[in-house]
Structures are given as structure tokens and as C-alpha cells.
Amino acid sequence: MDPQAPSRGKGRLIFLGKLFVSGLLLAVLFWRADRATFLRTIQALPLKVFLGCLALYAFGHVISAVRWQRLLAAEGIHLSLWRLTLVYFEAAFFNLFLPTLIGGDIVRGYAIYKITRGHDASIASILVDRLSGFAALIAIALVALGLAYGEIRDPQVATMILAVAAAFGLTIAVLLTDRVKGRASGLLRLVGLGRFQAKVEGLVEALHRYRGHHGALWQALLLSTVLQALIIVAYYLIGAGLNLGVPIAYFFLYVPLITVVAMLPVSVAGLGVREGGTVYFFAKVGVDAATALTMSLAWFSLTLVVSSLGGLAFLVNAHSAKRVET
Secondary structure: OOOOHHHHHHHHHHHHHHHHHHHHHHHHHHHHOOHHHHHHHHHHOOHHHHHHHHHHHHHHHHHHHHHHHHHHHHOOOOOOHHHHHHHHHHHHHHHOOOOOOOHHHHHHHHHHHHHOOOOOHHHHHHHHHHHHHHHHHHHHHHHHHHHHHHHHOOHHHHHHHHHHHHHHHHHHHHHHOHHHHHHHHHHHHHOOOHHHHHHHHHHHHHHHHHOOOHHHHHHHHHHHHHHHHHHHHHHHHHHHHOOOOOOHHHHHHHHHHHHHHHOOOOOOOOOOHHHHHHHHHHHHHOOOHHHHHHHHHHHHHHHHHHHHHHHHHHHHHHHHHHHHHO
């Protein structure tokens, strides 16, 4: 009997459960939305707007690869941008259906571990890469809140942004403080979550490795800020193409929160959860459910198209590797 069979079976069950949640949420959203309005809205999106947003999203993957390249270089790992970009696209493809929140990161970790022949800093670079992106997302939301709150005045949104920022700041503080980290590990074991202890220790090691690489960290944060702003602008352009008439300031407030909600590990690639968050937040500025649903699904279609390029890259690489072996 294959000893890994129970683990694979559990992974399939988790994936099917997430697929069920995504389908259920989408069914509820479509049931509550005006289907006729949805069909009219989706047909109204200009093709040139969609293609432009597609190009922006694909360019975002290149920015992500540059960020990763800078973090690897800080640890003496020098790889070509082309190679890292291909790995990023492949990871985006697998991130669509792997039964985990960070499936794409696992693929990246495996690929970079092979490329660097087990260099111990390769996995740490991925963790810091992910954290820098989240930090930039929160920073953008906080700046947008500070600049626009005088006009928007939405206590719920302000509370959500501040709560996410506080939770992230507290997590980083815990990870950087050995004494607190030790107590957190003990607490995980106490409540029966000892299996996450290794992940916590991995994050701590990654953060400590990069504490001295100030230049690389600032570059990563800058590139992450550009990347997150690019994503928000793409969201806005889709909304403008659908004639939402919503000022861009609201996108800089809502999209970070929608992104955080979509990270919850309860659905496949955030599908359904992201759409529910989009409907909820944009209803605050008068956007009907059908139009908000159209905007969110148009955004998801961008990820599908770009991620399919990653699938193509994976097939090409796999075929090339097989030819080398033969």
C-alpha cells in the first residue's frame, strides 16, 4: 500500500470541499443578482479594455519575478529573469487548483530548490516575497484610508483595514521576537495545532535571514507597491469599462480588503469568496450585485488566461526535460 495514499486522498477531499464552497457561493450570488443585467453588463465590456487589463496583469507577473530575483540575489543566488518569470507563470497555473492557499508557492519552492540544488536560502526568499506583497497591500489601503476618509467616512471599512493592518503587524512582531515566538509555538502545541509549528519556524528563519538585507527588502517593498497598485488600476479599468462611475479612490480602499477575503482557504482560487466580497463592498457605493459580479468574474478571467500561459510553459519545460533524459 502506498504510504502517501491517505495524504493524497485527504488533499482530494479538501479540494472537492473547496470546489463545493465556490460553486455554492456563486450559485447564491447569481440567484440574488439580476441575470438579465449580468448578461447585458458582461457584453458591454469593451474587448480593448479587457486585453489592456490582461497585459497589465501579465506584466505584474514580470514585476513579481524581478522582486523575487532581487531577494535571491541578496543571498548570493543569481538567476536569470526569464527563468524566474517562467517559474512564476507555472506557479500561477498550479495555484488555480492545488488544494491549498499557497499552492503556487509550493510549486515555486520545489522549482527553485531544484534549480539552486537545495540552497537553504531559496525557500526563505519565497516567504519574504509573499510577506512583502502583503505588507505593500496593507500600506496602500492605509494610505488610501488616510487620504480619502474625509470624503468616504465608512467606519466599517476603516475598522476592517485597521484590523488587518494590526493583525499583520502583530504577526511580524511575534515572529521577530524569539521569546514571544517560543510562547506562540507552545500555544500551538497546547491547542492541538503543533503541525503548524514548523511553518512558524520557517517564517521566523526567513525573516531573520533577511533582516540584514535592507536594500533588497526596500526594493521588494517598492516593487510590491507598484505591483499591487497595478492590480488595483486593472480592477478600476474593468469597472470603468463597465460604466460603474465609481471613483478610483474606492478601488484603492476596497480591492485590498477583497484580496484579503479571497485569501481565506475555503474555496478554489478564492472563487466565490472574491465575488461575494466585491458585491458587498461595491454595494456601499451603489453598484448593483449583477454589475459587481460581472466585474469580479472579468477579473478572475484575467487570472485564468494568464495562468493558462503558465500551464503551457510547464508543458514545454516538461517536454524539454523528457527529451534531455532520452
